[in-house]
Amino acid sequence: MDLKNLVTCRLNSPGDSIVATGVPPHISILQHMHSLAKNVNDVVPQIQKVAPDVIRGVIDEIEKRAMTAGTVTRDGLEALINGCLEKSGLYQLVQKLEDSPxxxxxxxxxxxxxxxxxxxxxxxxxxxxxxxxxxxxxxxxxxxxxxxxxxxxxxxxxxxxxxxxxxxxxxxxxxxxxxxxxxxxxxxxxxxxxxxxxxxxxxxxxxxxxxxxxxxxxxxxxxxxxxxxxxxxxxxxxxxxxxxxxxxxxxxxxxxxx
Incomplete structure (x- = not known):
């Protein structure tokens, strides 16, 4: 089949589905790859942060359940003592003494x-x-x-x-x-x-x-x-x-x- 009759040589017209840019296709592909690489680099720190947050959340939940069950843990005991000292006014008293003449x-x-x-x-x-x-x-x-x-x-x-x-x-x-x-x-x-x-x-x-x-x-x-x-x-x-x-x-x- 002769395709010569189907080819038209002309300048770009409005509404054409394909636009001639003069840029080789592999250049455009490289730009997209660079953009994807940047997005991946931005996501990696967030992914790395998830693990410690999950671990801390699990530990906190274990501490809460341990306190509810009456089991004494190191972190729970420390938090309890600090809470009692703060409630008793000791921290405020020490601050007042430090600030006094x-x-x-x-x-x-x-x-x-x-x-x-x-x-x-x-x-x-x-x-x-x-x-x-x-x-x-x-x-x-x-x-x-x-x-x-x-x-x-x-x-x-x-x-x-x-x-x-x-x-x-x-x-x-x-x-x-x-x-x-x-x-x-x-x-x-x-x-x-x-x-x-x-x-x-x-x-x-x-x-x-x-x-x-x-x-x-x-x-x-x-x-x-x-x-x-x-x-x-x-x-x-x-x-x-x-x-x-x-x-x-x-x-x-x-x-x-x-």
Whole structure:
């Protein structure tokens, strides 16, 4: 059969099913092979990741079933202990001690001549309410003069193993009334703190004597009167801190609205 009559020589026309590109067929095949190779390379890491994920999932499921059945496993026991410690507040307590100005250590300095002897002791820990606290459940703020309250604020109580009260938080208080007392105590003491810092007399870890000197430098912010409301003369620093905080707040409130 003569095929010559079926062949037409012409340029490309719109609608032709075959388009002449001038590119040899093997070049196009190589491009497709390169694309497939790239896709395979992208898939291989995902395939390699499947095995560890499956193994970890199987181990986790075994751990869950072991715990349900009451069987103790290493990972299960570790997770249980960590959960209990976190629930008890130990991690938060450690973080609080690390972030506190004293880092959980109370320091006292006793000067003998030119030599200073520094004594440090760990603050006692107290367990109640399912958590660890810096003070016992029956802790009470000192019913004392403002100066003595300042000593507790800066130095704590070594005999009772109380830390400086300035590092306590509301979580260390046993009830809402004690939280309110802490708020009042902190309000008054921080006024003195600010004034001491303004005068450049601040000492981070003072002895009792140094704390007294700091109080002398900052007590003027409390505007302590030497004469009581009944006309009795008394030393201002011997006014109870609970009385002083009310006097200071009332005076500042009056000044604000006057």
């Amino acid at each position: 004293t880092s959980g250590i109370q320091q006292e300095e006793t000067l003998t001549g030119d030599e200073a002897v520094t004594m440090t002791h760990m603050v006692g820990m107290h367990s109640w309410g399912g958590r660890l606290h810096l003070v016992p459940q029956d802790f009470a703020f000192p019913n004392s003069w403002s100066q003595i309250a300042w000593q507790y604020w800066m130095c704590g109580d070594r005999q009772k193993q109380y830390p400086p009260l300035r590092i306590l938080s509301k979580n260390d208080m046993s009830n809402t009334n004690m939280q309110k007392r802490l708020s009042d105590f902190r309000y008054l003491m921080q006024l003195v703190e600010k004034r001491v810092e303004e005068k450049g007399k601040w000492i981070a870890h003072p002895s009792i004597e140094q704390a007294n000197e700091m109080f002398e430098a900052g007590k003027d912010v409390l505007d302590i009167s030497e004469v009581s409301e009944k006309g009795r003369k008394r030393r201002g620093e011997q006014m109870k801190w609970s009385t002083m905080v009310n006097r200071v707040r009332n005076k500042r409130k009056t000044q604000r609205f006057s």
